[in-house]
Amino acid sequence: MERPLTKNIHPGRQPLSLQEYEEAGGYQSVRKALGMSPRDVQNIVKASNLRGRGGAGFPTGVKWSFVPMGPQARRPKYLVVNADEMEPGTFKDRLLLEGDPHQIIEGVIASAYAIEAEQAFIFMRWAYKLATKRLETAIAEAYAHNYLGRNILGSGFNLELRIHGSAGRYICGEETALLNALEGKRATPRSKPPFPQVCGLYGRPTIVNNAETIANIPHIVNNGAEWFKGLSKSPDAGTKLYGVSGRVRKPGIWELPMGVTVRELLEEHAGGMQDGYRFRGVIPGGASTDFIVSDHLDVKMEFDAVMKAGSRLGTGTMIVLDDRTCPVGFVHNLEVFFARESCGWCTPCREGLPWIEKMLGAIESGEGEPGDIDILAQQCNLLGPGNTYCALAPGAVEPLQSAIKYFREDFERHIREKKCSYKKTI
């Protein structure tokens, strides 16, 4: 089984230097892309059916195709790598950033060439100190070998790449908030349209791609669209970094063909549940995805299949709820996060999330009242899609609405018995 994204990654060891990376076949896609037209690079990626790995799953090549091209386009154009990974339960980009920084840089060069961008940024999470250090080293090497800078490898293509070190705020991972953050403003989301592909950073055409998405680009350019589709077990092409955390025997992260089942991930890769714990459900792709339960163990972990099961693939890193962990407490923890990280720009999110969080906290501590569950369900509708600038609030209510659906009896028992009966067993 091919593992293009992680073949050079050996946790615990230093990442490959530029020379070692080249010896392992690295930077070939830069040479290949520079010999093609930017549109042709876009077309390979479009044909590959690569879908964005940041959570939304938008086709990458289609996104790129919205960028105005040619001498008439406003310049400079920008490519931004979203490495602000902060979705609770998500730990995939860290592996790529720390483990193979040159793969990210190679992806940046090929992607920037495809949209004719002359300036690229890696938007780096504040807490990812080791990743920042390793990328700084790798970028310096890439400049020294003329993979970055002026007239790259004699092609006439110029590209500057810089790391933007953020200062810790979940909303910065939202595409348009990220652009405001890069401009040095408060990182509140912008309204869309206009879309960043046309009017992004400083009003110029800008593409924002997730780090895992960018890491796929060199392999697609090198090996072609058909090869990429062949890696997968599903209509969604390629491999995917899948993670499992919670009370499983071997929590971890694995690069696997897109479309492995929930069961395969849990049982084969994560080793099943720890002794004394039973499976109750998972949120399949980070904190802002709906629960799926034991009925869904044979669902394929790909965008459309997880959607059909009532949730989202999201980041592909699942968090397991076991039978000794309180579902109300679990969701309360998630809503504490979302209430804290709401940027405060839109009223429903700013006001609604703290309310939800306090109400869940009350239920968890035995102070819930009959009718609370209906109010929470109503809040899920009020904070749903269409009422806010960005997807933070709609994402925040996904695990709550599905917890009420699947674990309603737990909520009711807390209110009836005026306590959480799980606390004794943990």
Place this chain on the structure above:
Amino acid sequence: MLSEKEKNEIAAELAHADSKSSVSVDALNIVQRHRGWVSDETLRDVANLLEMTSDELDAVATFYSFIFRRPVGRHVILVCDSISCWVMGYNPLLDLLKNRMNISFGQTTEDKRFTLLPISCLGACDRAPAMMVDDDLYGPVTPGMMDEVLGKYT
């Protein structure tokens, strides 16, 4: 007053910036690296340098969780309080740290050695429960390793 070193580092950011205010976060990170936190006076100095008002810069500074607008200890302990760590033992870990240092979140030990703060998901969910001390990540954190870990930071 900003030091020459701080001014030089900010100037290096400005050299390739699209506008002065676009380096606001970089500049705040730079002064915090040198001083541990960003005082009102420092904030004014940085704002002047970037041709922003203090209020404009403070709106950015206070937006972020890790621009410290109050003094912190020599070392900052950040305990991940997000979901995977919560499932895997965040509460006992936090109790252990609080009892050991006799402080709660947002507080600094009397000897100014440690400040204790929560942090959202550290992206170390397979190593839960996780925490950071300054730039270093630890996980899974067990009671048995606490002496050794904290002993590194004097």
